[in-house]
Amino acid sequence: MPQNGGTEAVMEENYDEDGMRRVQWAQRKERMQREKRKQMMIRKVSRVALPAAGVILAVLVGIAVKNGGRKEGVEASAAGQEGNGAAGMENGDGTDAKKRGENQPGVREDGQSQGGQADGEEGSAAGGSEAGGKDSAAGGSEAGGGEDGAAGGSQTGTGESGAGGQAGAGTGGSFAATKLSGEYQTTGETVSAGNDVASSYAILVDVDEGNILMRRDEKSRMNPASMTKVLTLLVAAEHIDNLDDTFTITSEITDYCYVNDCSVAGFEKGDVMTIRDLMYGTILPSGADAALGLAIYVSGSQEAFVELMNEKLEELGLADTAHFTNCMGIYDENHYCTAYDMAVIMENALNNDLCREVMSTRTYTTGPTKRFPNGIDLSNWFLRRIEDKDCGGNVPGGKTGYVAQSQHCAVSYGIDKNGKRYVCVTGNAASKWYCINDHAYMYKRYME
Numbered sequence: 001m002p003q004n005g006g007t008e009a010v011m012e013e014n015y016d017e018d019g020m021r022r023v024q025w026a027q028r029k030e031r032m033q034r035e036k037r038k039q040m041m042i043r044k045v046s047r048v049a050l051p052a053a054g055v056i057l058a059v060l061v062g063i064a065v066k067n068g069g070r071k072e073g074v075e076a077s078a079a080g081q082e083g084n085g086a087a088g089m090e091n092g093d094g095t096d097a098k099k100r101g102e103n104q105p106g107v108r109e110d111g112q113s114q115g116g117q118a119d120g121e122e123g124s125a126a127g128g129s130e131a132g133g134k135d136s137a138a139g140g141s142e143a144g145g146g147e148d149g150a151a152g153g154s155q156t157g158t159g160e161s162g163a164g165g166q167a168g169a170g171t172g173g174s175f176a177a178t179k180l181s182g183e184y185q186t187t188g189e190t191v192s193a194g195n196d197v198a199s200s201y202a203i204l205v206d207v208d209e210g211n212i213l214m215r216r217d218e219k220s221r222m223n224p225a226s227m228t229k230v231l232t233l234l235v236a237a238e239h240i241d242n243l244d245d246t247f248t249i250t251s252e253i254t255d256y257c258y259v260n261d262c263s264v265a266g267f268e269k270g271d272v273m274t275i276r277d278l279m280y281g282t283i284l285p286s287g288a289d290a291a292l293g294l295a296i297y298v299s300g301s302q303e304a305f306v307e308l309m310n311e312k313l314e315e316l317g318l319a320d321t322a323h324f325t326n327c328m329g330i331y332d333e334n335h336y337c338t339a340y341d342m343a344v345i346m347e348n349a350l351n352n353d354l355c356r357e358v359m360s361t362r363t364y365t366t367g368p369t370k371r372f373p374n375g376i377d378l379s380n381w382f383l384r385r386i387e388d389k390d391c392g393g394n395v396p397g398g399k400t401g402y403v404a405q406s407q408h409c410a411v412s413y414g415i416d417k418n419g420k421r422y423v424c425v426t427g428n429a430a431s432k433w434y435c436i437n438d439h440a441y442m443y444k445r446y447m448e
Contacts, residue, residue, distance in 0.1 A: 184340065186212050197438050199409070200428035201339040204442045207347050207413075207421050213446055218339040219321070222427045225401030226263070226286045227342055227411045228329035233282055233358060234349040235308050236294040243276040243354075247297045253289050260330050262288030266376045267369060277366040283358050283399060284378040288328040295327045302327055313337075316344055331403045339425040346411045346423050360397035382410055385432065389440035392448030393417060398439070400432065408435040416447035 184205050193202045193216035203218035205211070212218070249271045257264050265287025267273060273281075273290075275297060281290030295305035305327055313322045322337035329335070337345075349355040362383050365375040382398035391414060398412025409427040416422075424442055429435035 183210050184212050184343065185210060186215070189213070190215065192216060193442075196441050197426070198429050198434040199426035199438045201409075202426045202438065202442070203339045203343050203424070204446065205343050205347075205423045206446075207423050213422075214442055218343075218425075220338060221321070221336045222338060222409070223331055223335060223403060223406035224329060224337050224342055224427075225331075225403045225406055225409055226329040227399055227401045227409055227425075228324060228327065228335070229282050229286060229291055230342070230349050230355075230359070230399050230411060231309050231312065231324065231345050232291050232294065232305075232327045233279060233355050234345070234352060235305070235312050236279065236282075236298055237352050237354045238312075239298045239308070240275055240294075243274065243279070245275050245297075246272050247275060247278060247293050248272050249289065249293060250296075253292045253296070256292060257288045260288070262328060262330065264289045265366075265378060266372075267293070268371055271369040271371075273369070274367055279354070279358050280361065280364040280378055281366065281376075284361065284364055284380045286381065286400070287378075288330075291328045313341075313345075316348060318344060329401055329403065331405045339427055342411050342425045343423045346413060346425070350413055350423075356397070359399060382412060382436075385436045386412070386440060389436065390444055391440045392444035392446070395439070395443060400435070402432070408432045410435050410439060412439055414443045414447055420447075422446065 184203075190212050191214050193199075193214050197214075197216060200217060201220060201222050202214065202216040203212060204214040206213055249267045249269055251269045253267075254269050256262075263286045265281030265285050267281065267287070267289045273293070275294070278290045278293045278297070281287040282294060292302060295302045299305040299308060306324055309324050309327065310319070313319050313324070318337070318341045322341040323334060324337075325332045325335040349359065359380075360383075362380050364378045366378065368375055380397070382400045383395075385400070386395055386398070393414055393416040395412055395414045398410055401409045406428055408429040408431060409425075411423070411425045414422045414424065422443065424439050426435055426438045426442075429438060
């Protein structure tokens with residue numbers, strides 16, 4: 001009898017916890033929808049108010065020039081430009097990204113799945129469904145909807161995209177060298193990561209010299225989670241000729257993402273997306289739906305595409321220490337690599353102009369979907385998290401990842417004031433912020 005009573009108590013406690021989660025998620029979803037409606041109203045008002053303000057401003061400047069003399073007119077114009085810049089920041093600057101990200105289509109913070117089967121770290125970029133509502137079980141709702149480039153079109157060099165427009169080209173120049181396994185070397189100046197680095201696995205490489213600057217268990221096996229998508233992007237880029245070609249999202253893709261509790265870009269069955277949309281959707285919000293779409297477009301199936309991924313690992317000399325079983329980073333004991341391997345993969349991806357552009361793009365708006373006729377606003381989770389950190393130099397791009405079995409990880413690249421280039425990889429951090437702080441710390445130590 002006492003044993004039965006204990007079992008019932010545990011079951012009751014578990015039931016209460018499940019009930020609490022459902023209530024919390026319902027409250028969170030309601031708050032997201034309310035904030036979304038509020039943001040939509042603000043945007044509608046902004047579309048009318050900002051052009052009107054520009055006309056009024058132009059008239060006032062003209063009057064000032066005519067009546068107040070050249071000096072006063074110039075000052076008024078400068079003030080007007082500053083005012084427009086401030087207004088634009090409300091729609092496009094990263095200062096309030098966290099606050100406004102909650103209002104973008106359904107983006108959530110961690111979405112760390114209870115089962116931990118898929119990379120739930122990045123969140124969903126489709127309004128409210130969160131891959132069927134399942135992949136937000138333990139997560140919260142954070143930043144991520146991101147800036148939409150306000151007026152449409154592209155802002156080259158910044159990586160910000162307007163509605164329906166292609167994101168600007170990435171910064172950082174060409175990575176001319178292609179490193180193979182064994183070419184990153186330790187020197188007398190290589191140091192071990194100390195207590196300032198929280199991640200269990202870490203490597204910082206000077207890719208121009210091929211020297212390892214800082215390391216910790218960089219050749220130990222780890223699960224790469226969504227860092228996998230860097231190789232997915234690279235393999236796809238090497239097999240795709242027409243970025244404007246289209247691909248129709250199928251129920252096979254949406255069902256797979258739901259069953260495996262994946263983070264998604266937000267595409268739905270029947271959406272006809274360009275290949276360019278799929279590429280940005282794979283990296284910025286870590287969309288498994290986009291990655292799977294690329295795989296099927298290139299090879300006809302994920303299984304055939306994974307064969308190409310493993311062939312690429314062999315080509316890079318990594319086949320002895322790296323092996324992938326899927327294209328998005330779902331946990332599998334046979335899906336693995338090392339931090340060193342991921343640095344090699346990242347550098348080779350950066351050597352591809354298209355991959356470098358995608359990974360260094362901060363925001364991007366897809367073409368129209370059935371649910372979002374103005375497109376889906378996508379944000380680069382890594383860049384949004386590190387943009388306010390002091391890294392001692394420029395960190396133009398990166399890719400985060402998370403599965404419960406391997407915790408938080410990321411791969412990124414940096415450029416110091418002299419143009420020297422670095423690649424950083426970390427794995428198994430207890431939180432996304434520990435992971436980001438590790439990158440910032442390691443870069444700052446050498447780039448500053």
